[in-house]
Amino acid sequence: MEIEGKVGVIFGGPGSEHDVSVLTGLQAERCLNDNGTPATGVYWSKDGDFYDVGAGLEGVSFRDGVPAGSEPLELHLGRERGFYRHRRLGRPAAVAYKAVVVCCHGAPGECGRLQGLLDLIGVPYTGPSQAGAALGMDKLAFAAVAERAGVSAIPRLDLTVADEPALATLGKPLIVKPRFGGSSLGVELVDDLDSARALVGSSPLYAAGALAEPFLKGWYDINIAVRAWPECQLSPIERPIRRSGPLLSYEDKYVPDEGMAGAARELPASLTPEVAKTVISQASVIAAAAAVRGVARLDFMTDGANVLVNEINTIPGSLARYLWIAPEIPFFRQLTDLIEEALTRPAYQPVCAGADGRLLRSAASVAAKLA
Numbered sequence: 001m002e003i004e005g006k007v008g009v010i011f012g013g014p015g016s017e018h019d020v021s022v023l024t025g026l027q028a029e030r031c032l033n034d035n036g037t038p039a040t041g042v043y044w045s046k047d048g049d050f051y052d053v054g055a056g057l058e059g060v061s062f063r064d065g066v067p068a069g070s071e072p073l074e075l076h077l078g079r080e081r082g083f084y085r086h087r088r089l090g091r092p093a094a095v096a097y098k099a100v101v102v103c104c105h106g107a108p109g110e111c112g113r114l115q116g117l118l119d120l121i122g123v124p125y126t127g128p129s130q131a132g133a134a135l136g137m138d139k140l141a142f143a144a145v146a147e148r149a150g151v152s153a154i155p156r157l158d159l160t161v162a163d164e165p166a167l168a169t170l171g172k173p174l175i176v177k178p179r180f181g182g183s184s185l186g187v188e189l190v191d192d193l194d195s196a197r198a199l200v201g202s203s204p205l206y207a208a209g210a211l212a213e214p215f216l217k218g219w220y221d222i223n224i225a226v227r228a229w230p231e232c233q234l235s236p237i238e239r240p241i242r243r244s245g246p247l248l249s250y251e252d253k254y255v256p257d258e259g260m261a262g263a264a265r266e267l268p269a270s271l272t273p274e275v276a277k278t279v280i281s282q283a284s285v286i287a288a289a290a291a292v293r294g295v296a297r298l299d300f301m302t303d304g305a306n307v308l309v310n311e312i313n314t315i316p317g318s319l320a321r322y323l324w325i326a327p328e329i330p331f332f333r334q335l336t337d338l339i340e341e342a343l344t345r346p347a348y349q350p351v352c353a354g355a356d357g358r359l360l361r362s363a364a365s366v367a368a369k370l371a
Contacts, residue, residue: 005038005096005097005098006038006039006040006096006097006098007032007037007038007039007040007097007098007099007100007101007339008039008040008041008042008052008083008095008097008099008100008101008123009025009028009029009032009039009040009041009042009100009101009103010025010042010044010050010100010101010102010103010104010109010114010125011024011025011026011028011041011042011043011044011103011104012025012043012044012045012046012062012104012109013044013046013104013106013108013109013114014044014045014046014047014048014108015104015105015106015107015108015109016106016107016181016185016205017104017105017106017110017185018046019059019062020105020317021103021104021105021106021109022043022059022062023059023318024103024105024317024318024319025041025043025101025103025104026041026057026058026059027318027319027321027331028101028103028319028335029041029055030055030056031331031332031335032101032332032335033055033056034332035332037332037335037336039055039101040052040053040054040055041053041054041055041057042073042083042097042100043062043066043067043070044104044109044114045065045066046065049066049072049073050072050073050074050075050083051066051070051071051072051073052070052071052073052085052095053066053067053069053070054069054070071085071086072085072086073085073086073095074086074092075117075121076092076121077120077121080094081120081121081122082094082095082096082097082121082122082123083095083097083121083123097123098124098339098343099123099124099125099126099339099342099343100118100123100124100125100126100342101125101126101335101338101339102114102115102118102125102126102127102315103315103319104315105315105316105317106137106181106185107137107180107181109315110127110128110133110136110137110314110315111133111134111137111180112128112130112131112133112134112137114133115127115128115129115130115133115347116130118347119347119348124342124343124346124347125342125347126294126338126339126341126342127293127294127295127314127315127338128292128293128294128296128314128315128347129291129293129347129348130347130348131291132290132291132292132293132314133314133315135290135291135312136290136296136311136312136313136314137180137181137314138179138180139156139177139178139179139180139181139211139311140156140158140179140209140211142290142311142312143156143309145286145289145290146286146289146290146309148289149285149286149288149289150285151282151285151286151289151309152307152308152309153308153309153310154213154214154216154301154308154309154310155169155170155213155214156211156212156213157170157211157212157213158179158209158210158211159176159196159197159200159210159211159212160209160210162212164193167193167212168193170212170213170214171214171215172191172192172215173189173190173191173192173215174189174190174191174192174193174195174196174212174213174214174215175187175188175189175190175212175213175214175215176188176189176190176196176199176200176206176210176211176212176213177210177211177213178205178206178208178209178210178211179206179208179209179210179211180208180209181205185205186203186205186206189215189246193212196210196212215246216301216303216308218303219301219302219303219308220239220242220301220302220303221239221240221242221299221300221301221310222237222238222239222269222271222275222279222299222300222301222302223237223238223239223240223297223298223299223300223323224236224237224238224279224280224283224297224298224300224323225295225296225297225298225316225320225323225324226283226284226287226292226295226296226297226298227294227295227324227334227337228287228292228293228294228295228296228341229294229337229338229340229341229344229345230337230340230341232284232287232292234280234283234284235320235323235324235325236267236268236269236323236325236326237268237269237271237276237279237280238265238266238267238268238269238323239265239266239267239269239270239271240263240264240265241263241264241265241266243264267322267323267325268325268326271302271304272304272305274305275302275304275305275307278307279300279302279307282300282307282309283298286298286309286312290312292312292314293341293345293347294314294315294338294341295316295319295320295334295338296312296313296314296315296316296320297312297313297316297320297323298311298312298313299311299312299313319331319334319335319338321334
């Protein structure tokens, strides 16, 4: 599909995954422009403001915050809703983005808040809907949806809600992680429940909720990506390589020069046919149950025979571009497919069916309703 009009690429955001998001967004912007689709970076600063930063910048340009020469943007609701370029004199000028490619990882860009905002200002966007993003960011809710769909998930309990007998069934040691989060930040291995609670009380990463899981000794991570457009398609299965300890860490994933695209991995992963078949089948089930839109990465764990789903990343690092090797799908095609889906299948369309005024015309006075 040939995209007519300028595309915005949103990245950054006031969250813990700001830096990774910047790198993903710059990759997408550069690829679109290099292949003839005009694109501009829309930087969401750590202070929560939006800026048009143009094209061709490097990650270091954002080291100290908003790059020089950036133009502030306003987001307008109402009849003339959308993005506007701020002007010191005169009225703001509308910015006509054909669509925006959302490259924000973690909250608040991958949890539904940004998606809801874009819904309200009427701008087509890529990736999960507001509901899909919110589900993916809540590890406890996602596990419940997976289990309901017949897919076994890693056992996990909310440390602030579960009682002592239930938590004791998880054994020792324990994995502690934020309930709401999109990366390995805050995922720690602790000796016991007392250590888990002490950790949770010491870090803002767990302020919105903390989960405890059993440490599955001998199990390892395997991941698969799913594309929702133009039809549901699964990538080969990868096995990311742990280098810094018993857990796949933030450093394992993101610190290499190319981010996740440069992280160590076995791709395709060496798995038994039975395990591979299980992952493929369960990934398809979850894609339907979780209403996947755009591209998502599903993370599983296996001991070589059994499989448990861990989580879903609805806006994965580097948009999971590195997983599409068989058949190979160029990154530019991945991006244009995302944009085509955003334009063809909007994430949200207001429906006012039934709001025809009949109830209001027949209603008694408000005072009577309160009587």
